[in-house]
Amino acid sequence: MIFNWFKSKELFYEDIFRKLQEKDVHYLVVGGIAVSLYGAVRLTVDADLILELRNENIDKFFKAMKELGYLPKVPVDVADFADPKKRRQWIAEKGMRVFPLYHPQRPLEIVDVFVENPIDFQEMDKEKVVKKAQGLEIPLPSLRHLVKLKRLAGRDQDLNDIKTLENLYGKLE
Numbered sequence: 734m735i736f737n738w739f740k741s742k743e744l745f746y747e748d749i750f751r752k753l754q755e756k757d758v759h760y761l762v763v764g765g766i767a768v769s770l771y772g773a774v775r776l777t778v779d780a781d782l783i784l785e786l787r788n789e790n791i792d793k794f795f796k797a798m799k800e801l802g803y804l805p806k807v808p809v810d811v812a813d814f815a816d817p818k819k820r821r822q823w824i825a826e827k828g829m830r831v832f833p834l835y836h837p838q839r840p841l842e843i844v845d846v847f848v849e850n851p852i853d854f855q856e857m858d859k860e861k862v863v864k865k866a867q868g869l870e871i872p873l874p875s876l877r878h879l880v881k882l883k884r885l886a887g888r889d890q891d892l893n894d895i896k897t898l899e900n901l902y903g904k905l906e
Contacts, residue, residue, distance in 0.1 A: 746780055748801060749844065750869045756797040759785035760872065761857055763882055764845070765894075767873045770864045773897045779843040781831070783874075785854045791815045794846070798834055803844060806833035820848045851885045852878055876902060 746766065753760060762770070765777025784794055795811050805811055807829075813819040814832055823829040831845035850857075852874075860875035874882065880898065883891040 747867060747869065749780060749798075750871050752797045752801055753794070754869055756793045758794045758797060759787075759790050759854075759858070760794065761854075761861060761874050762871055763847075763874060763879065765890075767879055768894045768898065770871065770873055771876065771879070771898060772901055773894070775894065775897070778841060779833075779845050781845045781847075783847045783850055783854065783857070785858070786817070786850060788815045798844065801836070802838065803834040803836050803842075806835045806843070814846075814848075823848055851882055 750762075761767075761783045762780070763783055764779070764781030765775050766780055769775045769777065784790060791814055795814065799811075809819075809823075823832075829848050832848050834844045834846070836842045857874045857878045858872075860878060862873045862875055864871045864873060873879065876898065880895055883895050
């Protein structure tokens with residue numbers, strides 16, 4: 734049922750996940766897609782990702798996205814993303830939380846990559862949950878970490894997502 738939504742509504746996600754799996758990129762799917770893959774009815778336009786912020790992994794990620802035709806939505810050099818000082822500067826000066834990428838032929842297909850991980854990647858990776866669909870393994874944070882991420886974001890939609898997940902799974906911390 735969940736994967737019918739995945740298959741029929743958001744095919745570009747499949748291409749992204751397939752390419753990231755092929756390139757052995759270490760990442761977690763968060764945001765609305767993660768909420769949906771946990772079984773909630775949730776519409777979302779973008780794909781939110783948290784990367785392991787090691788240079789080699791960052792390089793693999795951006796090579797994969799370039800091969801798929803994605804470009805930065807902000808006027809900065811993609812190579813700067815690998816520089817932690819640059820990312821901290823973006824956060825401090827521009828209030829940047831995510832680095833958005835888009836596909837020029839499909840401008841509504843946005844991939845947002847966290848500039849800084851709100852929770853340590855290694856900690857989340859140890860508890861990750863892998864959902865399987867169409868020969869893909871889609872890594873998600875544990876429900877505990879997803880809820881923590883949603884609480885940290887604190888927007889109305891995030892708080893609604895927590896309520897929805899708690900309706901499905903019971904009280905989550």
